[in-house]
Amino acid sequence: MPANPRPSVVIGFLGTTLDSGKGAGRWEKWRPSVALCQQEDRVIDRFELLIVERFRSLAEYVAQDIRSVSPETQLNLHALDLGDPWDFESVYAALHEFASTYPFEPEHEDYLVHITTGTHVAQICLFLLTEARYFPARLLQTSPPRQQRAGDPGTASVIDLDLSRYDRIARRFSHEQAEQADFLKAGIATRNPAFNTLIERIERVALRSNAPLLLLGPTGAGKSALARRIYALKHARHRLDGPLVEVNCATLRGDQAMSALFGHRRGAFTGAQSERQGLLRAADGGLLFLDEIAELGADEQAMLLHAIEEGRFLPVGADQEVASRFQLIAGTHRDLRSEVAAGRFRDDLYARINLWTFRLPGLAERREDLAPNLDFELERFAREQGSRVCFNTEARRRYLAFGSDPATPWRGNFRELGASITRMATLADGGRIGEVDVDEEIQRLRAQWQMPQTNDGLDALLGSEAAQLDRFDRVQLAEVVRVCRAAPTLSAAGRELFAVSRQGKAQPNDADRLRKYLARFGLDWGRLQAGEGSE
Template identity: 65%
Template sequence: MKPVTVIGFLGSTLDAGKFDSGRWNKWRPSVSICMQQDLRVDRFILLHGTQHRRLAELIANDISDVSPETEVVPRLLDFDDAWDFEEVYGKLLDFARDFPFDPDVEDYLIHITTGTHVAQICLFLLTEARYLPGRLLQTQPQRGAPQPVGVWNSIDLDLSRYDSIATRFAETSAESTNFLKSGIETRNAGFNRLIEEIEQVAMRSRAPILLMGPTGAGKSQLARKIYELKKLRHQVSGPCVEVNCATLKGDSAMSALFGHRKGAFTGAVQDRPGLLKSADKGLLFLDEIGELGLDEQAMILRAIEEGRFLPVGSDSEAKSDFQLIAGTNRNLAEQVRAGNFRDDLFARLNLWTFALPGLSERREDIEPNLDYELERFAEREGSRVTFNKEAREQYLAFAESPGAQWQGNFRDLAASVTRMATLSTTGRIDTGAVALEIERLGTVWQADEGKADTIDFVLGSQRLAAIDPFNRVQLAFVIETCRACRSLSEAGRTLFAISRDLRKSTNDADRLRKYLARFDLEWSDIHPHPG
């Protein structure tokens, strides 16, 4: 067996008393450790303050009397305030870092019966974090007649050693991931691993989380579930504030995000706290964060890092302590290269980045999501609707087939189920209703493909209105050419076929990328299959 070293505080009250023969009838925790028949202590590191030096010497002598083989090593450790958690933890951490631990050679027991409650908590935390590489040691007097020996037990904080606790942790973790999936028994292995990782990060970190993925992949719903889970675990007390950054344009964006003071601009008739302030002590979900302007991005970065920002028209800063979850369907790395997104903000968001797959990449999850959407319909409408067997098989065969495009991802699926359930007044979706829905989806998807070739579909009416008619004609031709080409490079060669012959070196892809960036566009916004 390896030699055993005990580390513990001198008990200024429990170890003290009249030092006459009667002291041997009293339980004194530091002495009792060395009186146990089934515990050999080879070394005792006795921590104490200057004012208790004499008591430490007396206890060391008594330990030598009852256990001559035990080497008592008094260690001076003074605190200005023994109830100041920061001071006690800091000095104990310094002690742990300086102590020449060698777990391969000896075992360590960390005595947590003596010392202030603050000291006991700090010893626990440092042992749990393995700064003190040992087991916790607890002692207490025996019940009944007074006697000095008492009893002891040790606690190993490696929870994997305790089967029942490990099982409980596994069950709790499974419950958390199931919660994030809204109780849906998803079957896609990659997605399930992704959710497990998100659960671990969300529960153990307050750093920003970036959710990437196509529109309708479930970013907003997942962000709300993360908030609800953190609230259940008492990690947030404030609200969940959600905003689609694509709706924040122009001067109103600053006011909406950071608030304003009365009179800051025309129409500012009263103070406005802003979304960041509203999210204090809670969670802020900025969906489509790539749509924010560079000025707003700079202030968001400062708010994340310092918890402070300047409302419009204010001379004093506001404070807000929130966790940020950002969502985007854009490639932010590309946006950084194009100069549309700040590289320092992207670096801050990119610590925890999770890419949610679209529905077409999770076809095995369509069936459990089908049941989930029927349950949601029943909750909303107070009417339960189900498929008959043939209709369910018919719909799943279509939905899981490669031909089903699911351009809107889970939003498309939710809308599809809602339509079929609403039109099935008997409470049963039959094959006729399924056939009608399949036809409707095919028509919608075909129309969307045609719309995707148009400039107004790519830009949206609001952005299109900000472009001069002269530029619209040129941009429409560029978009049409891009849609007809397989890659950015091919589109660049086609568009610059004449001028490229007049130059010695060309980079047509870069030239086209910069042109599109003038209109806040990138290749993936135009082409369905980025090359």
């Protein structure tokens, strides 16, 4: 066997069970640390054997056997202060300190970390530290022979940690991430890049942290629905075992707010006939969603801060605190920084819940997501009512054009969109939403938002295309249509419309100019006279 040009160094734990054995019979037993140095195709130049001090006598015995089977191997014993070898924090800290102080020379030596011996905790810690390159090494695993025979060292194999080579693993990981983000979006194929990036960030935070989350955004932007899906995702991944408890803080008023949140003892106040658990205690081990948290009073805010930080709080009328550990998701449509500046919200509570803050945009900021959310609402209606309803082509185009118009405010956001779709689906005859249904709904929404009515006739003339007009073009086109419908001929309409500019032309062709203008909008003289738009 040719000599290895670079020294090979093994780092591994003494196996207090696997490596044990005394007397001549010990050579009949497979002992991983000794067997590693018996491999015919592998020369171990140096063996750094990690031990717990109370097993030093066994370590000396194993070291003697290693020297006898592999005299060329330099063996060094390192006593680690592990405390409890099954305590992850203790073992990881000890191994991290060893890795940080060991004089590695990866440019001159090859390092192998032997993970066959040691507790399962030790093996996991060695894996993590090696994968993170604290140990600039490859992992080495030994296995006993299939049939136990004296002198048979079994096998030794190197584990490749270059995960970039495993395309299928990488693809599966990416696919799972995409599925989790899709779950948080309720399966809606959103098209808004900023919102998709936001959801991906929330997905990562939700699965890695149990710190408070703050969801900002206007009413109806989907804060409550997102909080429920965050809980479902965390529960499915065993990040939370307790229940989801949610409350709209705007519904809590006066003395009842304290009792509802923190519970009370029997007789704590007039009417307290029995003990009340309270929402915070009900959320123990789970997730507490406090929507509209800015509506809480000063006393409730102070108690909530204490409960978040200490995991304990005092029910109304009690003289002993009770414990409850939960993750908090807070939601509000208010600007909490302004609320703090105005003295209406505690700055220390804001600082505590502001670690992970996400602002959900309203529908008016995600108009490209109108179509997929429309389909989602129709599917939800079908599930809830057991009846499938759809738009006809022109009705769908007209509704989307209206909803996508920058002038459409969508003040109630996605909640308002859902209500709008439900109304049309309920009133639709034969399971199809038609133009009449859409026009009635648009008029209803305009009245609800107190939007000015458009009586220029262009909606009926152009259909969904009318919503695509700039306001300047709409005003101009409406006047052209009015003049055309009042004029006896195309030329007469042109002379009236171009009365000033035609004077500067030697041969004004008013009819041709007007015909070309109308064609820009898909219109012609005949259809205008008939009161119709283009197909």
